[in-house]
Amino acid sequence: MSVTKTVRVGTMPGRINEFAVEVGTPISDVLVLAELSTEGYEVKVDGAVNNGTGVVTESTNLILLARQVKGNSVVRIGTMPGRINEFALDGTTTFAQALATAELSADGYEIKADGSVVADMDAPIGSTNLILLAKQVKGNK
DSSP states (O other): OOOEEEEEEEEESEEEEEEEEETTOBHHHHHHHTTOOOTTOEEEETTEEEOSOSBOOTTOOEEEEEOSOTTEEEEEEEEESSOEEEEEEETTOBHHHHHHHTTOOOTTEEEEETTEEOOOTTSBOTTOOEEEEEEOOTTOO
8 A cells, every 4th residue: 555745846946746655656756747847046955955766755845956055944925814825035035036936926925034124125145934915905914
């Protein structure tokens, strides 16, 4: 009997999607399923560098294609109320660039990074984990 595992797969920078695969599926097959090419990228499986070999195990959670840049991280970006998606970005990405990657506009929203209001959209996101766009309405804090 095969065991199904949900694995997050994406590129840095870019959107991360989830795929349901069987434990034992080759990492290379998961990348094909995700329609991703490793050309020019380093493959990381749960943060550890991997050359695209090996298989999905029960503990595999994230397969990420990243250019060799320091400060790469997964950032959650979304609207309140609304959907929050995960994106792979590096710490030098600006808040404006992060919103563009997420295909979101700041118009009419207050931008919060890890709960603090973002005053400078050209500032780097650094180690931010969550960027939320909240409607500019009294009572949203």
